[in-house]
Amino acid sequence: MSAEFTNKPDDSAVQTFDAIVIGSGISGGWAAKELCEKGLKTLVLERGRDVKHLKDYPTATTPPWGFPYRGRMSEEHYKQNPLITKAAGYGDDCDHFFIKDADHPYVQEKPFDWIRGYQVGGKSLTWGRATQRWSEFEFTAPKRFGYGIEWPICYADVAPWYSHVEKFIGICGSKDGLEAMPDGEFLPPFEMNAPLQHIRDSVKQNFNRHLVHARWAHLTEPQQIHLDQGRGKCQARNMCMRGCPFGGYFSSVSSTLPWAQKTGNLTIRPNAVVHSIIYDEQSGKASGVKVIDANTKEVIEYRARVIFMNASALNTNLILLNSKSKRFPNGLGNDSGLLGKYIAFHNYRASVSGSIDGFTDKYYYGRNPTDLILVNYKNLHNRDTDYYGGYTTFMNAYRPQHPNDTLEGQVGAQYKDELCEPGGWQVFAYLQGETVPVESNHVRLSDTEKDQWGIPLLVTSVEYHPNDDKMTDDFLNETAGMLEKAGCKNIKKYNNKQSPGLDIHEMGGVRMGKDPKTSLLNNWNQLHACKNVFVTDGACMTSTGNQSPSILYMALTARAANYAADEIKKGNL
Numbered sequence: 001m002s003a004e005f006t007n008k009p010d011d012s013a014v015q016t017f018d019a020i021v022i023g024s025g026i027s028g029g030w031a032a033k034e035l036c037e038k039g040l041k042t043l044v045l046e047r048g049r050d051v052k053h054l055k056d057y058p059t060a061t062t063p064p065w066g067f068p069y070r071g072r073m074s075e076e077h078y079k080q081n082p083l084i085t086k087a088a089g090y091g092d093d094c095d096h097f098f099i100k101d102a103d104h105p106y107v108q109e110k111p112f113d114w115i116r117g118y119q120v121g122g123k124s125l126t127w128g129r130a131t132q133r134w135s136e137f138e139f140t141a142p143k144r145f146g147y148g149i150e151w152p153i154c155y156a157d158v159a160p161w162y163s164h165v166e167k168f169i170g171i172c173g174s175k176d177g178l179e180a181m182p183d184g185e186f187l188p189p190f191e192m193n194a195p196l197q198h199i200r201d202s203v204k205q206n207f208n209r210h211l212v213h214a215r216w217a218h219l220t221e222p223q224q225i226h227l228d229q230g231r232g233k234c235q236a237r238n239m240c241m242r243g244c245p246f247g248g249y250f251s252s253v254s255s256t257l258p259w260a261q262k263t264g265n266l267t268i269r270p271n272a273v274v275h276s277i278i279y280d281e282q283s284g285k286a287s288g289v290k291v292i293d294a295n296t297k298e299v300i301e302y303r304a305r306v307i308f309m310n311a312s313a314l315n316t317n318l319i320l321l322n323s324k325s326k327r328f329p330n331g332l333g334n335d336s337g338l339l340g341k342y343i344a345f346h347n348y349r350a351s352v353s354g355s356i357d358g359f360t361d362k363y364y365y366g367r368n369p370t371d372l373i374l375v376n377y378k379n380l381h382n383r384d385t386d387y388y389g390g391y392t393t394f395m396n397a398y399r400p401q402h403p404n405d406t407l408e409g410q411v412g413a414q415y416k417d418e419l420c421e422p423g424g425w426q427v428f429a430y431l432q433g434e435t436v437p438v439e440s441n442h443v444r445l446s447d448t449e450k451d452q453w454g455i456p457l458l459v460t461s462v463e464y465h466p467n468d469d470k471m472t473d474d475f476l477n478e479t480a481g482m483l484e485k486a487g488c489k490n491i492k493k494y495n496n497k498q499s500p501g502l503d504i505h506e507m508g509g510v511r512m513g514k515d516p517k518t519s520l521l522n523n524w525n526q527l528h529a530c531k532n533v534f535v536t537d538g539a540c541m542t543s544t545g546n547q548s549p550s551i552l553y554m555a556l557t558a559r560a561a562n563y564a565a566d567e568i569k570k571g572n573l
Helices: 026-037 075-080 136-145 155-169 194-207 224-228 256-262 313-322 412-419 466-485 550-569
Strands: 015-022 042-045 211-213 266-269 272-280 285-293 299-309 341-344 350-356 372-374 391-398 425-433 442-450 456-461 489-495 507-509 530-535
Touching: 015 026, 015 285, 026 042, 026 256, 026 299, 026 550, 042 299, 155 550, 194 211, 194 350, 194 372, 194 391, 194 425, 194 466, 256 266, 272 299, 272 313, 285 530, 299 313, 299 550, 313 341, 313 442, 313 456, 313 507, 341 442, 350 466, 391 466, 425 466, 466 489, 530 550
Parallel strands: 015 042, 015 299, 042 266, 299 530
Antiparallel strands: 211 372, 272 285, 285 299, 341 507, 350 425, 350 489, 372 391, 391 425, 442 456
16 A cells, blocks of 8 residues: 655655645544545554454444453453553453553653553544533633633634534534533433432522533434434443444544545555654755554655644654754754643542432433533633632432342342342532643653654653642532532542543643744644644643543644645645
């Protein structure tokens, strides 16, 4: 499929495309779709193996008894992979969509759990699928309250692109008319079970806060555009991280990449470890990408008029830092010296649980893969706390299997029948909190250590801020208070004190901004100093907000890709 070289190829042998997209996950798939639809011959580079929808979901329909460790892993596997096995949802049903620790080392100057999945589709196969829109509050708060720089865009700039993405991928949710969590283009939500309806009414009545359906990338009622993608209705199996054979949730493997393939303009090159972006000193633009074959270690160069960085936040930082030239000795576009700095994440440290009496004549359908959201109620129009930022509260209620210690029998038919009876209702809530971008939170290249392809290892130096401690305490107290007021009992508060990174929402390092002295990217996600390179994954984030970020990456990518295609047609790129 591609010419391969052990040394630098001559120009006549280099494969040339209109556009190169680095990364095939949530944002990379969208870049490919939009660029291909605009008629650009597009190469998608993926460092991992190929994965095709349906064909490469080996555990999608495996019953529980088909796994030797019933969802866990062997003791030896945990010993060999102490980091990746921390990931939410990780187990023997989906470990093939995650890396192994020894294969992809990095240097933790401070504890940071870097969760990765290297294959075509990336982490879009294993993401949480929450898709709330950012509000105008989140775009403006850092500047208004003085804990960050000004975003070069506002909600109105992204709103039509949110709609563009939502209609295509399929989002279930409800329209609630709330400033702090804007409405979008929604399919019907999953049901809100009886205890949650009760808690919803209580928090509204007693606190004037809003517990609503979150927005999730699940097809509850597929529309024609989804059927045209070959996708079907979500079956409420809650086995999403295995890969969905129905295409019931969005992934780039089931949606955007096959759609791009239909145009005839897409080439996907798996097993392509990107070494660096090649900068042309004469033209003042990037001319292509240097790649190392993951298996053979052969060096390949590809050329293009425009390059999209969608390798996920930390890998995008790594590649740009390693893209050195006479013009950019400290990394591509790094005139400000801020490349790799202001790395941020979401605060997931806190959760609250409890039980609630009653409602034992009520149940729910299937294994609902969605939670509710208690919409952010902190630091909106005014700063009303002793910390900066706001937080999303995810919440759900469920009936666990009947506890064994209350069962009369231990064997036989009666025992089996009793096991089928659910226990009482349990309630849980967990924090997704905004964090403050700090310059000292950074990544950089190791001066001494390299990976198996000769690329410098990434050094992570990221830690919590005292602001996070204050937010965590506030969440625990506020949430416990609301559950208690709603009649919940046995309320327990948890601060798991997990390391940054385990939230899998790493952001920043190549942030957008109005001033090239304080940012790397402009309002179209272009490098200020190298206009034909766009960064539209999490690395571009100026601040973290409190909403789940993936759909913002998709919207920014679609917006930037259409802009880039128009600029190429005008001869500006």
